[in-house]
Amino acid sequence: MAVRLRPRYSEEYMSDTLILDTSGFPLAFVSWQRAVSLQWQDRAVVIAEDAERILRAPSFEMGLPRVIKLRNHISRKLRLKVPMTRRNIAIRDHSSCQYCGMVLQTADYTIDHVLPRARGGKSVWTNLVLACVRCNKHKSDRTPQEAGLLLTQKPVEPSQFDPRFNFRLHIKVLRPEWSDYKAYIYWNVELEK
Numbered sequence: 001m002a003v004r005l006r007p008r009y010s011e012e013y014m015s016d017t018l019i020l021d022t023s024g025f026p027l028a029f030v031s032w033q034r035a036v037s038l039q040w041q042d043r044a045v046v047i048a049e050d051a052e053r054i055l056r057a058p059s060f061e062m063g064l065p066r067v068i069k070l071r072n073h074i075s076r077k078l079r080l081k082v083p084m085t086r087r088n089i090a091i092r093d094h095s096s097c098q099y100c101g102m103v104l105q106t107a108d109y110t111i112d113h114v115l116p117r118a119r120g121g122k123s124v125w126t127n128l129v130l131a132c133v134r135c136n137k138h139k140s141d142r143t144p145q146e147a148g149l150l151l152t153q154k155p156v157e158p159s160q161f162d163p164r165f166n167f168r169l170h171i172k173v174l175r176p177e178w179s180d181y182k183a184y185i186y187w188n189v190e191l192e193k
């Protein structure tokens with residue numbers, strides 16, 4: 001099975017091994033199989049092993065890699081994308097309803113699928129916008145055009161270089177081997193849907 005390095009929303013729990021870039025900055029979590037394969041290809045070095053989970057092969061024995069560091073420059077594929085959370089959607093949309101422009105409080109955020117899910121609309125940056133309850137209800141399972149609404153701006157995926165967004169990685173449990181990188185990791189939190 002090929003494992004993607006780019007952590008997507010639903011794949012953020014694939015958290016066996018933390019990958020660092022060449023400067024030691026946390027990039028992503030990947031499966032341990034992917035980590036071992038990167039090491040075998042000589043593309044990464046193991047920084048921390050799990051003392052309790054031992055991988056055995058005829059010619060070697062090693063702890064399951066928990067932290068690895070890439071040897072070479074980051075390929076584009078490895079760059080972190082801005083995590084698609086309610087919070088980050090609100091940041092992109094300036095906390096305002098993308099139909100009527102009303103500025104919203106956190107508790108009043110609703111996320112609207114521009115092309116409704118019922119019509120095949122996907123949960124992607126370009127199809128999700130912040131909306132007030134009133135506009136969201138009024139729009140219902142219709143397109144903006146059908147509902148007589150206009151988007152105040154075209155929803156786009158934020159740039160990974162935009163410092164307004166939160167890049168921390170999400171995992172279920174913080175393992176001891178990752179504690180040095182705590183500042184970059186969220187753990188034991190519910191992912192916002």
Ligand SMILES: [Zn+2]
Pocket residue numbers: 097098099100101102131132133134135136
């Ligand atoms: Zn509105």
